[in-house]
Amino acid sequence: MGYDQRLGQGAWKNLRRFILDRDRWLCQIRGPKCTGGATCVDHIVSRVDGGDFYNPQNLRAACRACNAAGGAKLTNRKRWRAPPPPVEAPAGPEPVFRIF
């Protein structure tokens, strides 16, 4: 995921401020290394996963540690990738019980 140009624009800065104010500058992720005080805004559903960039409902205040760790994203259902299906045994002849 590269740097998103929109992060440097005024609209984003205003929105970021709005989210931080809404969440009272408190981290909403509360990850293991959480510092408590939010300075970042996290996209709950990541942009690369189709999350709404400017929707406040998809945004939450985050401290630098949580934002950098991305730990919350691991618990984010949309980030979770299903494991590959088990490899099935190659089809062969049906096992047959034989009575000798």
Ligand SMILES: [Zn+2]
């Ligand atoms: Zn935090």
